[in-house]
Amino acid sequence: MPSLASAAGSLLAQFFVALTRVRHPRPIHPHGVALVGEMRWLGASASGISWIDEPPAGPVAVHARLSRSIGVPAPLPDIIGLALRAEGSAGPVDLTFASTGRARFSRFALLPRRSPSAAWSSTILPYRGSHGPVLLAVRPLGPDDLPSDPHGVARRLRTTPWRLRVYAARPSGRWHPFADLTLHAEEGSLDTGRRMDVGRHTPPGATIAPWISALRDPSYRSVQRHSGARG
Secondary structure, eight states: OHHHHHHHHHHHHHHHHHHHHHSOSOSSSOEEEEEEEEEEEOSOOOSSOHHHHSOOSSOEEEEEEEEESSOOOTTSOBOEEEEEEEOOTTOOEEEEEEEBOOSTTGGGSBOOBSSGGGOOEEOSSOEEETTEEEEEEEEEEEOSOOOSSHHHHHHHHTTSOEEEEEEEEOTTSOOEEEEEEEEEEOSSSSSOOBOOOTTTSOOTTOBOOHHHHHHHHHHHHHHHHHHTOBO
């Protein structure tokens, strides 16, 4: 598995570097909306990841970016992406979600959506905690009629907060809610140059399987170098 993942990771890195030359600086998720807000834990959990299971004393500040992965024109359906950075005393935690299903198998399948309001999204690749692998997901709670295009989303979220619930689950298990997110459009420019680094800024108590790092990290590092992105 590690050697196969390394070979696939190298091929993916070459593909994304070539794509970056055409779609600079972001080969995927080219257009997005910068968001800010807070994350509030719902109580103690038992996922096996301390960042999830041990609630902080109060809300945690977050920065996020909502985007359309392929970049097809709205209102055509696209893979909805949400990148999230939660600040903490031990440093930032970066998470990335993409629109999927929520059932046993569909939680691993990328599914296009017209609106972020309809986008249940998961991490697709699991983290490892003390009890085994753990997937994370977010479910929008409201409003239920967000526009498809980034400019429309930004206009709406300047006056109305976007509320989401955050879940954890075993790869084939039941989803358990552990936190709520409240996000609104960041003041200033529509988008942000901030990049999340899920390989370096993992949740405390979680690790990433070597095969996942071998598959994902070469593409991420290569795109970072060629795009001049900041973390």
